[in-house]
Amino acid sequence: MKKISCLLIIILSFLLTCKVAVNTAFSKTSRKVGTKTKSTKVQLKEALKLVEQEEYQRATEILESLLPNVQDVASRNRTLYVLGNSFRRQNKWDKAIEYYQQVPADYILWDYIKLHIAESYQAQNDYQNALVWYERFLSDHPKHPTYSFAQYQLALCYMKAENYEAALKIYSQLIDNKLNGYSRAAQYQSGKAYEALGQWQQAYFTYQHVIDRNSSDSMARDALERINALVAAHHHNNIKITRERRLSMGMVLFDAGKYIQARNELGRVVSDYRDDLAGKATYFIAQSYYRQGRYDDAITAYQEIVNFYPTSDYLTRALYQTALCYERKEQLTKAQQLLKDFVAQYSWSAWADNALYEIATSLKHLRQYEDAIKVYTQLTEQYAKSDLVDEARWDIGWCYFKLGRYQDSITSFQTFVTTFPKSKYVGQAQYWVGKIYEKQNELVRAREIYDKIIREHQWYYSIRAVERIQALFASENIGVNENIDISNYRRINATSDSSLWRDMERLDSPRARELIASKAFDDAITELESLAKSGKQNLKQIYYNLILSRQKEKQFYQAYLDGLKLFRLSDLKNKGNASPTEAYKLIYPFYFQDIITKYSTEYGIDPLFVISMMREESGYDVDAISHAGACGLMQIMPGTGADVAQRLKISSFEPTMLFEPETNIQIGTWYMKNLMDTFDNNHALVSGAYNGGPGRMKKWLEELDLSDMDEFIEDIPINETRRHIKKVMDSYYIYKELYPESYALPQISKKP
Structure with a gap:
């Protein structure tokens, strides 16, 4: 058991x-x-x-x-x-x-996969397979947002396959649809197709149409090169350039800043003719001299219009520009007389209000304020619908201020605010009323004005109003309005209401969600742009995801523009018109932070001042080029870039390097630090010198009173520079609020 x-x-x-x-x-x-x-x-x-x-x-x-x-x-x-x-x-x-x-x-x-297969075959020069896949895509997806792009690429493949007739059929469809974004490019390519077919005359006319639609871009310059090559190679085939066509060719060169070449072409339009076409060509010959600063030559050319083309549409422009030439030559008495004669004889001209404004502004800069007021008043009465009226009204108030006629200035500014409540000068007018009250020792009234500016978040002037109240309070002259807690005042009108920013990454579109989940940001941009244009209800989520996708693709300028669109949406604001801080960071982003911090630390300058300058100079556009030729993020002139690059021992510098963020930011940051050392670390003066040039700023410091910085800025004679100072300083204040952890002067300082 x-x-x-x-x-x-x-x-x-x-x-x-x-x-x-x-x-x-x-x-x-x-x-x-x-x-x-x-x-x-x-x-x-x-x-x-x-x-x-x-x-x-x-x-x-x-x-x-x-x-x-x-x-x-x-x-x-x-x-x-x-x-x-x-x-x-x-x-x-x-x-x-x-x-x-x-x-x-x-x-x-x-659908996107089919398109990319076609693109991949095209990139391999396998045009037969590319044609198959593009045709398939276009047949299956006639309403796709990339339809016109695919059409254009299909035509290019036909060109490579030497099937020019098929390419021309597609180009014709694209040309007829002016809204597809490829109309003009298709027209240019059509010219190349006609060339390949030996239809030289048709190619010539097609390139001319490209220029006629826009003479100021690279495509126009390419079309001009094709025309010149055609004429040189096939002049025996009756390709004749008419004077009208030669004028448009001259304008391409003019718009490209190639003034000597432009004058050669335009001069051939003039020849011995005395018609309107010759008058127009002569005017732009004069303008080319004006843009080069060759004012005597410009005056001579303008005078030819007066002498030989008195019935030309460009007569009044020539007379007006002649006066401006004398202004630039600093022959102000002569300029004034010419402008007065112009207004008296051509009061009907579209340039008459500009002439009056120039007269008044010149008098203002000469400190002949009484006479300036009379001319500004004449402008507002005689040309009441002019775009210059609100600016003239502001200037009247300013002239009264400079004369010490403070009550008249207050009345003028207050009338201005009532009459032009949406003018960009409203905050400026209110601020100077407050400053006048300070001068009159009416400090309570001054504080009330400043309080109003602060409550309304009046741009740059709201910060200046806070600083004025702080100065008065520090001097124990007045108390601070208990309803305005300026110790915690913020330039941005931000809300802590998180509901406004809730679910911003949520998208209703399954396709858009899949694109973003797949990190296919280039395709996501296409899809989201299409959704935005369709006016979908969740527009703020669409724009937000579009911005994020653009950032991933390094499309910073476009992301900034979309950020502005998002910021303006009413459903992103509370009843007090305040927006989430996150929305502000999309229109005041800190792009290129690592590079900016690196060089601002090396040279000893606040990185937030650098990004503020970048915002106002280029809008974060790596490829930005100004009319003057300034390049890249910090808008560096090629000559300045070469000089600074030599000092910084940047080897083999070429102007094209200014479109590289690292090089551009390094040069721009060094240059800003150089200006900081030159102008005693005064951010406002540096902002003005960066725009108007250090030479001009030194001249203004010699000629103008610096005891009151506000008054000094208003007395700067160049409007663009005045605005630039205020824009940069306003952005600087905002950046310091949004990125307080980055606001500190670097410890290391390598002086230029």
Whole structure:
């Protein structure tokens, strides 16, 4: 009996051990499988992060190794799409096509995949396959936001395949649709197709139409080069350039700043003719001299219009410009007389109000304030509908101030605010009323005016109003209005209401969601732009995601513009018209923060002052070029860039390097620090010198009274420079509020 009991115990123990072993093994297997599944998801997430960081090679290595383990259909489709995109971004076209073609046709983004397959074949010069896929895309998706783009690319492929007739048919469709964004480019390409077909005359006329539509861009210059080549090679084929066409060719050169070449072309239009065409050509010859600062030559050319083309539409412009030439030559008496004669004889001219304004402003700068008031008043009465009326009214108040006629100045400014409540000069007028009350020792009334400016967040002047109240309070002259807590005042009108910013990343569109989840930000931009144009209800989420996508694609200028659109949306504001701080950071972003911090630390300047200057100079546009030729983010003139680059020992400097963020920011930051040292670290003076030039700023400091900085700024004779100072200083205040952790003068200072 004992033996049986022992045997049963042994058997039961064995079975229990086996069960434990099986359970343990199963548990380990389960954990292993669970770990493997989790690991795949984690690695997919890591790969997508690498795609977002544009580390495509590392991303594709991970994704290719993971692909066999991705069993979920949705995840597999996304992985294939991401692989195709990542290889495309590396210009590995075969691999891109390989993975794109593995995606099933029912995938939500199959339309974009077809387009990218076509692009990939095109990039490989496999135009036959590219044609097949573009045709397929266009047939399947006639309302796609990239339809016109695909049409244009299809035509280019036909051109490469030497099927010029087929290309011309597509170009014709694009040309007729002026709103597709490809109309003029298609017209230019049509010219090349006609050339290939030996239809020289048709090619010539087509290029001329390109120029006629816009003479001021690179496409116009390219069209002009094609015309010149045609004329040189096929002059025997009756390609004759009419005077009208030669005028348009001259305008291309004029708009490009190639003034000597422009004068050569325009001079051939004039020749011995005395018609309106010759008058117009003569005017732009004169303008070319004016833009070069060759005022005597400009005056001579303007006078030719008066002598030989008295009935020309450009007569009054020539007379007006002649007076401006004498102003630039600082022959102010002569300029004044010419402008007065102009207004008396041509009061009907579209330039008469400008002439009066020039007369009055010149008198103001000569400190002949009584006479200036009379002319400003004449302008407001005689040309009441002029765009210059509100500015003239402001100037009247300012002239009264300079005369010490403070009550007249107050009355003038207050009338101005009532008459032009939406003018950009309202805050300015209110502020100077407050300053006048200070001068009259009516400090309570001054404080009331400043309080109003603060409550209304009147741009740059709200900060100045706070500083005036602080100055008065510090001197114990007045108390601060208990309803205005200026100690916590913020320039931005921000709200802490988180509901306004809730779910900003949420998108109703499944396609847009999939694009962003796949880190396909280039395609997401296309999709979101289309959604924004369609006027969908969740517009703020659309714009927000569009901005984020643009930032990922380094389209910072466009992101800034979309940020302004988002900021203006009513459903992003509370009843007090306040917006979330996050919205402000989209219109005052800190792009290129690492580069700015690096060089501002090296040279000893506040990085927030640098980004403020960048905002007002270029709007964060890497490729910005001004009419004067200033380049890039910090708007550096090529000559200045070359000089600073030599000092900084930047090797092999070329002007094109100013379009590289690192080089542009380094040069711009050094230059700002140089100005800070020159102008005693005064941010307002540096802002003015950066715009108007350090030479002019030194001259103004010699001629104008600096005892009151506000008054000094208003007395600067160049309107653009006055506005620039205020814009930069306003942005600087805002940046200091939005990024307080970055507001500190660097400890290291390498003086220029």
